[in-house]
Every structure is written in structure tokens, then in C-alpha cells.
Amino acid sequence: GENVEQHPSTLSVQEGDSAVIKCTYSDSASNYFPWYKQELGKRPQLIIDIRSNVGEKKDQRIAVTLNKTAKHFSLHITETQPEDSAVYFCAASASGNEKLTFGTGTRLTIIP
Amino acid sequence: SAVISQKPSRDICQRGTSLTIQCQVDSQVTMMFWYRQQPGQSLTLIATANQGSEATYESGFVIDKFPISRPNLTFSTLTVSNMSPEDSSIYLCSVVGGVGTGELFFGEGSRLTVL
Numbered sequence: 304g305e306n307v308e309q310h311p312s313t314l315s316v317q318e319g320d321s322a323v324i325k326c327t328y329s330d331s332a333s334n335y336f337p338w339y340k341q342e343l344g345k346r347p348q349l350i351i352d353i354r355s356n357v358g359e360k361k362d363q364r365i366a367v368t369l370n371k372t373a374k375h376f377s378l379h380i381t382e383t384q385p386e387d388s389a390v391y392f393c394a395a396s397a398s399g400n401e402k403l404t405f406g407t408g409t410r411l412t413i414i415p
Numbered sequence: 416s417a418v419i420s421q422k423p424s425r426d427i428c429q430r431g432t433s434l435t436i437q438c439q440v441d442s443q444v445t446m447m448f449w450y451r452q453q454p455g456q457s458l459t460l461i462a463t464a465n466q467g468s469e470a471t472y473e474s475g476f477v478i479d480k481f482p483i484s485r486p487n488l489t490f491s492t493l494t495v496s497n498m499s500p501e502d503s504s505i506y507l508c509s510v511v512g513g514v515g516t517g518e519l520f521f522g523e524g525s526r527l528t529v530l
Binding site: 347348 | 446456457458459460474507511517518519521522523
């Protein structure tokens with residue numbers, strides 16, 4: 304089955320700086336890679352996703368890059384703000400299989 | 416999108432008892448997924464609930480411990496049986512928001528504490 308590894312487990316950055324979280328996956332059949340944000344005591348919510356037919360996707364301050372050859376993908380958050388503080392999870396799934404395998408999570412803290 | 420209601424939102428249970436969690440979705444969906452999130456940990460898929468057939472369990476999870484019902488396309492239940500303190504977790508119901516999107520929507524979760 305799929306195995307998703309995520310680094311770092313914790314990350315602290317100064318407000319306004321950029322944050323990068325990296326994930327690797329094992330199953331070459333995986334082709335859908337979402338990122339979820341989970342604020343304390345709340346449910347996970349999708350913030351951005353990418354499919355294997357593209358290498359990069361941006362949505363305002365958030366971007367995701369995918370290297371299918373190396374089986375890794377990354378989340379980039381620019382101009383970080385205090386409200387970006389949360390736990391972020393990467394995930395992967397294969398086409399036709401809506402089952403997601405999640406990474407271990409990164410606790411991001413933005414220092415004012 | 417999908418709106419998912421889960422209950423109970425939290426409960427404190429005694430060792431050896433069982434608790435059933437309910438999940439209601441505002442639209443018909445083929446598959447419903449049950450995840451477990453242990454304190455400070457990631458989300459682990461327990462099983463996929465299919466309407467009209469047996470649930471499909473992931474490695475490490477068995478039907479006797481986590482029986483699932485799926486009586487129709489908008490509702491599912493997960494029972495945590497014969498609970499022990501190790502079962503203290505948040506249990507989340509989820510569905511895919513739209514055909515081909517892949518985006519999972521989660522319920523608010525049911526936080527179980529087993530004493």
C-alpha cells in the first residue's frame with residue numbers, strides 16, 4: 304500500500320517569511336496529492352491539491368510543487384501570517400481510488 | 416461540497432463498553448470513509464463504508480472491533496466495541512465532495528475518551 308512521509312514534524316517561522324513542507328510517497332500509481340490544514344480542535348480542510356499531470360499549482364500565497372519522478376511534493380506558503388499557524392497534512396491517492404493516505408503532519412507556528 | 420453531521424461530538428466511556436457514532440451527509444454519496452486520529456497524530460483510515468455491501472477494512476482494523484453500517488446513501492454508523500483506553504481518539508467521517516474531485520470533506524469528529 305501507499306506510504307507517505309512528511310517533514311518536518313514541527314516548523315516555526317517569523318511572520319512574513321516563507322514556510323516549506325515536504326512529502327514523499329511510495330506508490331507510483333498515486334496521482335492526486337492534496338494538502339489539508341487542521342486548526343486546533345477543528346476538522347481538516349483542503350487548502351490546495353495537485354494532480355500528476357501538472358508540476359506546480361498556485362493559489363494566492365500557497366503553492367504546491369510535484370516531482371513525479373522523485374515521488375515527492377511540497378507545500379510552499381509565502382508571506383506567512385499568524386492565521387497560518389496550524390497542523391498541515393499531505394496526502395496521496397491513486398486514480399479511481401478515493402482513499403487517501405495521509406502524511407504524519409507538520410505543526411506550523413508563525414511567530415509574530 | 417458536502418455537509419457532514421456527526422454525533423456524538425464527544426463522549427466519555429467506560430472500559431469494556433461500546434459506542435456508536437453516527438454520520439449524516441446532506442447528499443447521496445457512494446462511499447463514506449471512517450478515519451481515526453489519535454491525540455497529536457495523523458489520520459488513519461479505518462474502513463470504507465459502501466452502501467449495499469460489506470465495509471472494506473484497512474490493515475489493522477477488523478469488523479468485530481469496528482462494525483460499520485451503511486443503510487442508505489446518506490448515512491453510516493461506526494461502532495467502537497469493547498473499548499479500552501487505547502481507543503481514545505477522534506473518529507472522523509468523510510466523503511468525497513464531487514465525482515472526480517478527490518476532495519475529502521470531513522465531519523467535525525467524535526472525540527472519545529475511554530476511562
